[in-house]
Every structure is written in C-alpha cells, then in structure tokens.
Amino acid sequence: xxxxxxxxxxxxxxxxxxxxxxxxxxxxxxxxxxxxxxxxxxxxxxxxxxxxxxxxxxxxxxxxxxxxxxxxxxxxxxxxxxxxxxxxxxxxxxxxxxxxxxxxxxxxxxxxxxxxxxxxxxxxxxxxxxxxxxxxxxxxxxxxxxxxxxxxxxxxxxxxxxxxxxxxxxxxxxxxxxxxxxxxxxxxxxxxxxxxxxxxxxxxxxxxxxxxxxxxxxxxxxxxxxxxxxxxxxxxxxxxxxxxxxxxxxxxxxxxxxxxxxxxxxxxxxxxxxxxxxxxxxxxxxxxx
Amino acid sequence: xxxxxxxxxxxxxxxxxxxxxxxxxxxxxxxxxxxxxxxxxxxxxxxxxxxxxxxxxxxxxxxxxxxxxxxxxxxxxxxxxxxxxxxxxxxxxxxxxxxxxxxxxxxxxxxxxxxxxxxxxxxxxxxxxxxxxxxxxxxxxxxxxxxxxxxxxxxxxxxxxxxxxxxxxxxxxxxxxxxxxxxxxxxxxxxxxxxxxxxxxxxxxxxxxxxxxxxxxxxxxxxxxxxxxxxxxxxxxxxxxxxxxxxxxxxxxxxxxxxxxxxxxxxxxxxxxxxxxxxxxxxxxxxxxxxxxxxxxxxxxxxxxxxxxxxxxxxxxxxxxxxxxxxxxxxxxxxxxxx
Numbered sequence: 157x158x159x160x161x162x163x164x165x166x167x168x169x170x171x172x173x174x175x176x177x178x179x180x181x182x183x184x185x186x187x188x189x190x191x192x193x194x195x196x197x198x199x200x201x202x203x204x205x206x207x208x209x210x211x212x213x214x215x216x217x218x219x220x221x222x223x224x225x226x227x228x229x230x231x232x233x234x235x236x237x238x239x240x241x242x243x244x245x246x247x248x249x250x251x252x253x254x255x256x257x258x259x260x261x262x263x264x265x266x267x268x269x270x271x272x273x274x275x276x277x278x279x280x281x282x283x284x285x286x287x288x289x290x291x292x293x294x295x296x297x298x299x300x301x302x303x304x305x306x307x308x309x310x311x312x313x314x315x316x317x318x319x320x321x322x323x324x325x326x327x328x329x330x331x332x333x334x335x336x337x338x339x340x341x342x343x344x345x346x347x348x349x350x351x352x353x354x355x356x357x358x359x360x361x362x363x364x365x366x367x368x369x370x371x372x373x374x375x376x377x378x379x380x381x382x383x384x385x386x387x388x389x390x391x392x393x394x395x396x397x398x399x400x401x402x403x404x405x406x407x408x409x410x411x412x413x414x415x416x417x418x419x420x421x422x423x424x425x426x427x428x429x430x431x432x433x434x435x436x437x438x439x440x441x442x443x444x445x
Numbered sequence: 446x447x448x449x450x451x452x453x454x455x456x457x458x459x460x461x462x463x464x465x466x467x468x469x470x471x472x473x474x475x476x477x478x479x480x481x482x483x484x485x486x487x488x489x490x491x492x493x494x495x496x497x498x499x500x501x502x503x504x505x506x507x508x509x510x511x512x513x514x515x516x517x518x519x520x521x522x523x524x525x526x527x528x529x530x531x532x533x534x535x536x537x538x539x540x541x542x543x544x545x546x547x548x549x550x551x552x553x554x555x556x557x558x559x560x561x562x563x564x565x566x567x568x569x570x571x572x573x574x575x576x577x578x579x580x581x582x583x584x585x586x587x588x589x590x591x592x593x594x595x596x597x598x599x600x601x602x603x604x605x606x607x608x609x610x611x612x613x614x615x616x617x618x619x620x621x622x623x624x625x626x627x628x629x630x631x632x633x634x635x636x637x638x639x640x641x642x643x644x645x646x647x648x649x650x651x652x653x654x655x656x657x658x659x660x661x662x663x664x665x666x667x668x669x670x671x672x673x674x675x676x677x678x679x680x681x682x683x684x685x686x687x688x689x690x691x692x693x694x695x696x697x698x699x700x701x702x703x704x705x706x707x708x709x710x711x712x713x714x715x716x717x718x719x720x721x722x723x724x725x726x727x728x729x730x731x732x733x734x735x736x737x738x739x740x741x742x743x744x745x746x747x748x749x750x751x752x753x754x755x756x757x758x759x760x761x762x763x764x765x766x767x768x769x770x771x772x773x774x775x776x777x778x779x780x781x782x783x784x
Contacts, residue, residue, distance in 0.1 A: 180587045184598070187584050191602055194616050194658070197627055201619065210625040256511035263507030275512075281771040282519045284715040288740040289760035292747050293525035300540055316518045323511050348503045377609035379722040380740075384748060394611040398726050401615065408619055415612045426607040427600050434670045437606075437663060441708040441778055442670050 195419070201412035209409040224413040235396065235414065242376060242392040242418075244307050249314035250371035257322020257371075258364055262352055264323060265330035266338075276327075280439065282320040287380040290316050295384055305387030313385050314375040321374070321439070322367050328440025329363030330356060366432040369425045376422060393418045526764075529757035536751065545754065553758040558734070559742065566738040569649075570717040573656045574710065580657065581664025582706075586694065588665070589672045599669075603662045610659060614726035617655045618642065645735030648728050652736050655723045660713065667709045671702035704777075711774045718763050739763060 201209050203220040228235040264276065294313060295304070303309030333356065341351045357364075379394045386392055391399075397414040400407060426433070435443050530549055532542035553559055584602060588595055605613070620628040623640045632641065641647045675698055683693050721740040724730065730737035730745065737745075739759060747756035 180590070183583065184587050187580070187587075188598065188601060190658070191605060191662070193627075194620060195604060195608070197620065198616055210622075212625055214625075214627045214630060256514065260508045260511030263504035267504035267508075277771065277775055278519075279515075280775060281768050282515065284719070284767045284771045284774075285519075286718045286740060286760070286763040286767055288721070288743045289526065289764045290522055292743070292753065292756055292760050293522035293529060295747075296529070296534070296540060296753070297521055297525055299536070312518060315514065316522075319511060319515050319518065323508075323515075352507075373607060377607075377611075379609065379611035379725070380720075383725075394609050394722075397615060398611055401618070401726070406618075411615060412619065415616060418612050419608050422607040422609070423604055427603065430600065430603065433603075434666050438667060438708050438712055439774075441712075441774070442667055442705055 198412045198415050198419070201408060202416045204409055204412075206407075206409060209412070224409040228410055228413055228417075233410070235393075235417075238391050238393050238396040239417070241307060241310075241386070241390050242394075245310040245314065245382075245390070245392060246372050246376035248307070248311040249318050249375040250368050252311065253315055253318035253322040253371045254326075254364060254368040256319060257326045257367060258357075258360075260323040261326025261328075262330050262356060264327040266335070276324070279320040279324045283317055283324060283439070285317075287317070291381055291384050294381075298385060304385060305389050307390050309385055310382065310390055310392070313381040314378060318371040318374060322371055325367055325370075325436055325440055326360070326363060328435070329360045329367075332363075332443070333359045362429075362432055363435075366429045366436045369429045370433075370436045373422050373426055376418075526757050526760055529754050530761055532754050534751075534753035534757075536753075549754040549758045552755055553762070559739075559759065561734070562737050562739045562742045565734075565736070566718070569653060569656075569736075569738050570714065572653045573660070573717065574713050576653070576657045577661045577664045577713065578706070578710070580661045581709075582668050584661070584665040585668035585672055586698070589669060602665060605659045606662045606666075608659060610720050610722035611726050613655050613659050614652075614723040617651065617723070617727055621651060642728055643732055645733050648732055649735050652724050652727055655727070656720075659723075660716070664709050664713070667705055667712075668702060671705035672698065674705075675701050707777060708774075711770055711777065715767050715770045715774075718767055 200216070200218075202224050203222070204215065204218055205221050205223060208215045208218040227233060264272070264279075291313070294316070298304045298309050298313075303312065337359070338351045338355050341355045342348070346354070377394065378392070379398070382390075382392045382395050383398075386395060393414060397411060397418065400411045400414070429436075528542060531544060531546060533545050533548075535541040535543065588599060588602070591598070608616075618626075620626045621641045623629050623643075629641060637647075639647065641651050679697055680693055683697055688696070718740060721738060721744075724736050724738060724741055725744070728736045730741045740763065743756050743759040743763070746752045746759065
C-alpha cells in the first residue's frame with residue numbers, strides 16, 4: 157500500500173483559449189482583490205502612525221513611519237525575544253522532523269512487511285489528529301515532565317504533527333523515484349546506506365526542501381499548542397500578537413506590524429517551493445504543477 | 446489488510462480505531478528498535494520482502510528513530526486521553542486522576558449544548574467547504590485558461606494559505622472594526638450598520654468567510670493540478686460537436702477532476718476539526734455561542750473551567766471522527782493505486 161497516486165504527469169499543451177470572456181476577467185480581478193486587499197491593508201497599517209491606523213476614513217495615502225516596528229523592538233515590548241522563541245521552536249521542529257522523516261520515509265517506501273499498512277495508517281491518523289485532542293493530554297504529560305513553558309516542550313508538541321507528516325510525505329516522494337536506479341547501484345557494489353545517500357537522496361532534494369518548508373510553516377503558524385503550552389519563557393509571535401488585544405484597547409499599528417513579521421517570511425519560503433506545494437499539502441495524494 | 450484484522454480486537458470505547466492504528470504502529474517499533482537482532486524479525490519480514498531479510502533490517506533501522514519518537518509522542522498522550530475521560534482530573538496539589546467510570550461520558554452524551562456545537566461544526570464545515578469549492582474551482586478554471594500572466598497571478602492567489610490562522614483572525618477584527626475597519630465601512634456604505642462580530646448571524650458569516658479567504662487558494666491549487674490532466678482533445682471534440690462551455694465543464698472537466706476534488710474535500714474536512722484559531726481570536730465562540738464549534742468548546746471546558754475529564758471525552762469524539770476521515774483518505778489512495 158502506498159501514498160502516491162492520481163499522477164497527472166501530462167503538462168498542459170498549447171491548448172489554451174485567449175479570451176475567457178469579460179465575465180472571467182471581472183471574476184479574476186474580484187478574486188485577486190479579495191485575496192490581496194487584507195494583506196496590503198495589514199502591511200500599510202504597520203507603517204501608519206497612531207492617527208492614521210484607526211482613522212475613521214480609511215487612509216490609503218499617509219506619511220509612512222517605522223515607529224510601530226521600532227516600538228515593538230524597544231522598551232517594554234521585547235518582541236526580539238518572542239521572535240527568537242518562534243525561530244528556535246519552528247526551525248527546531250522542522251529540522252528534527254525533516255531528518256527523521258527523510259530516514260523513516262525512505263525506510264517506509266523501500267520496505268514491504270505485513271504491518272506496513274497499519275504503520276502507514278498510524279502515521280496519517282496521527283498527522284490528522286485534532287490539535288485540541290492532542291494538546292489536552294500533552295498538557296498533563298508536560299506538567300508532569302516539567303516541559304510546560306519551555307522551548308523543548310514546544311518543539312516536542314510541534315513534532316506530534318510534523319513528524320508523522322514528514323515521514324508520510326517523504327515516503328511519497330521516495331516512492332515516486334523508480335527503484336531500478338537504486339537496484340543498479342546495489343549491483344554495482346554500493347552499500348544500502350551509500351545507495352540511499354548518493355542515489356535516492358539527491359533525487360528527492362526538492363521533496364526534502366518542500367517537507368522542511370511545510371514543517372516550518374505549520375510550526376511557525378501554530379497558535380493552538382502555544383496558547384496552552386508556552387508561557388513567558390517560551391512565548392511565540394502569534395501568542396504575542398493575540399496578547400496585544402486587551403480589554404482596554406488594541407494598538408493596531410503594532411499589531412499589524414507583528415502580523416507582517418509573522419506572515420512575510422512564510423510567504424517567501426512557501427512560494428519558493430510552490431511547484432511541490434500541492435503534493436505536500438495533499439499529503440502526497442496529488443502530484444501536479 | 447492487517448489493520449482490518451486487528452480492528453475488532455480492541456477496546457469498547459470511542460478510542461477503538463485509535464488503539465487499532467496505534468497497535469499497528471506499536472507492533473512495528475520492535476523490528477526497527479535498537480537492540481533487537483535480525484533473527485526474531487526475519488520470519489515475518491522474509492515472507493514479504495523480495496530482497497531478503499537483510500534489507501528489512503536496514504529499512505527498519507531507518508524508521509526506528511522516527512517511529513520511536515512518534516510512539517512516545519502519540520501513544521503516551523493517547524493513553525492519557527483515554528484515562529482522563531474516565532477520571533476526575535485534579536491539577537492542584539499534584540496531578541491526580543480519580544476514577545469516576547462513565548460519568549464524563551454520560552455527561553457529554555447528555556449535553557445538549559455539546560450536540561449544538563457539533564451541529565454548528567457541521568454547519569461551519571459545510572459552509573466553508575461549499576464556498577471554498579465553488580470559488581476555488583472557478584478560480585482554477587479561469588487561471589487555467591489564461592494564456593499569459595498566470596505565473597504572476599497564481600502566487601498572488603496563493604498568499605492567504607501561508608498566513609497564520611491566528612493572524613487571519615486578528616486581521617479580520619481589524620478590517621471589521623465598526624469605527625475604523627476598512628470592510629466595516631464598506632459594509633456601512635451598503636447599509637449594514639451593525640457590529641459584524643457582535644451579532645450572532647453576521648459573526649458566523651464573518652468567521653466562515655475568514656476561513657474561506659485562507660483556504661480557497663488550496664482548493665484552487667489542487668483543482669489546477671487536476672485540470673492539467675484533462676485531455677484537451679476530448680474538449681476539442683466536444684466543441685466541434687457543439688457543446689457549450691458549461692456543458693463541457695459539467696460533462697467532461699468535472700468528472701475527470703472528481704478524484705482530485707475528493708482528496709481536497711477530505712483534506713479540508715480533517716482541517717475543519719484541526720483549525721479553530723480564527724474563531725478563537727475573533728469571537729471565541731460568541732456571541733451567544735453562535736460560533737462555538739467543538740474544538741472551541743473543548744478548550745473552554747479544559748482550560749477555562751478545568752473540567753479536563755469532560756474535555757477528554759470531547760477530544761476522543763473528535764479523534765474518532767478524524768480517524769474515520771483518515772480511513773476514507775487511505776482507502777481513496779489505495780483504490781487509485783490499484784487502477
């Protein structure tokens with residue numbers, strides 16, 4: 157049993173129609189506006205002064221200022237610390253998941269034994285498990301183990317979804333390469349490790365990078381685990397952002413600035429792997445452009 | 446196959462499927478674990494591996510670290526969750542689990558509010574998925590016909606997928622603020638004067654649309670991958686036969702992307718019980734419980750009221766649901782494989 161199916165290797169030929177009609181163009185413009193306007197508004201907001209950001213008539217043109225960013229990194233706001241926490245937790249979880257996932261995924265792809273189906277199912281259902289159902293017992297276990305409000309605790313929490321994801325998806329990427337290459341390497345006298353290291357690994361470079369990026373995005377964007385497990389010593393950016401919302405009022409300039417800091421790096425790394433994104437996000441069920 | 450065979454053996458509760466899958470995994474920790482020699486592993490392995498038992502040992506070693514760590518990270522919490530559901534959990538003065546039998550379960554199944562939350566979850570799921578499918582497919586179809594500019598437009602369309610859901614929620618609040626929100630003011634221009642997040646119906650619509658904003662691009666991306674597999678010569682033949690665009694879409698394109706759409710639906714349905722960040726930071730279940738989907742209720746029960754045993758029952762319900770979805774997903778994959 158395996159993961160890799162519904163292959164659609166055929167590239168689109170030159171068969172495309174020029175005019176989709178005025179309706180299609182209007183629809184596309186609207187869809188684009190719907191998608192982009194909130195993000196543009198957020199980035200603009202982060203450069204607005206206190207009067208402009210909550211002006212009762214929306215300000216598209218204003219005097220830009222770095223004030224919000226400066227305030228976040230100085231004085232009572234120690235966003236640098238939270239940024240640090242976010243980077244350590246997300247990168248840590250992504251690296252560990254990708255390394256163990258690459259090894260495990262290769263093992264899973266290149267083996268056949270009776271319990272393989274059950275093992276695969278365990279991986280996929282662990283990946284799909286609702287965070288709320290996982291964080292609840294984890295909270296008690298971590299309290300017992302002294303892992304609440306620590307970065308290692310946060311990394312372990314993120315591994316509960318990143319590790320099964322990485323094993324599963326890497327196994328899909330390895331299964332996509334023909335075993336004949338590795339067989340001939342073995343005939344030529346390579347050990348199994350050499351075959352893996354020099355033949356299989358280079359062929360799945362894109363897959364490994366995609367896996368690492370998605371693991372990074374999943375962990376970096378987490379709110380559900382961090383809101384329970386993190387504390388003053390391990391607070392991450394999304395938590396810092398939500399804590400700016402208080403009963404007494406919200407500094408929307410700072411909040412849009414944090415939002416921009418959280419979103420921008422993920423957009424950059426995410427778009428960098430967009431060719432393999434669809435495979436990663438459908439857990440290997442769809443391969444495409 | 447083996448998964449099906451073990452299915453019947455395990456526990457009496459909702460955790461059945463969970464223990465089953467976990468059991469399948471636990472059984473395999475052995476072969477790969479350090480310290481277990483090749484001899485005891487060889488018999489079951491040798492029967493199925495084409496290249497002899499030596500390879501099993503190697504692949505077993507490759508899987509060992511990941512499987513061992515995941516075993517710790519998933520089995521301990523799973524056992525804990527099941528234990529919690531039969532206990533009254535005390536946190537003060539050291540962790541204590543006091544066995545109360547089926548009390549939590551009886552309370553959960555008799556709780557009308559919880560069933561309302563399930564209904565709401567279903568409604569939220571149907572509304573978000575329905576809109577995402579319609580919009581996502583439409584965007585993909587239009588993008589697919591584009592001769593130029595697609596390389597520039599697609600990345601822009603994909604942007605929301607990378608935004609942390611909690612930031613989506615906060616951004617939604619900024620846009621919908623009744624005094625200065627960009628969208629709130631646009632709505633006021635259209636005659637909608639109320640506080641969008643303060644009214645039960647409009648709050649539900651708003652959190653639905655925030656989810657739609659974030660995940661429609663995923664559906665578009667998946668559909669686009671499916672559309673590249675549609676045979677253009679069939680479409681051409683249909684045009685020659687006089688089929689209009691709508692007929693071609695309905696009779697040719699849609700059937701051929703159906704398997705891929707099914708994948709999209711399953712992926713989104715498991716995410717529907719995973720992600721609740723948007724609701725958590727916007728309405729937190731309110732107003733008047735209008736957006737209190739099940740995971741929000743679980744968080745409230747667990748971390749506001751510290752009714753951890755009761756929350757564990759909700760957690761197991763959710764887990765069983767996702768395991769059923771995972772089963773459909775795996776079934777779909779292996780079905781495609783045999784074709």
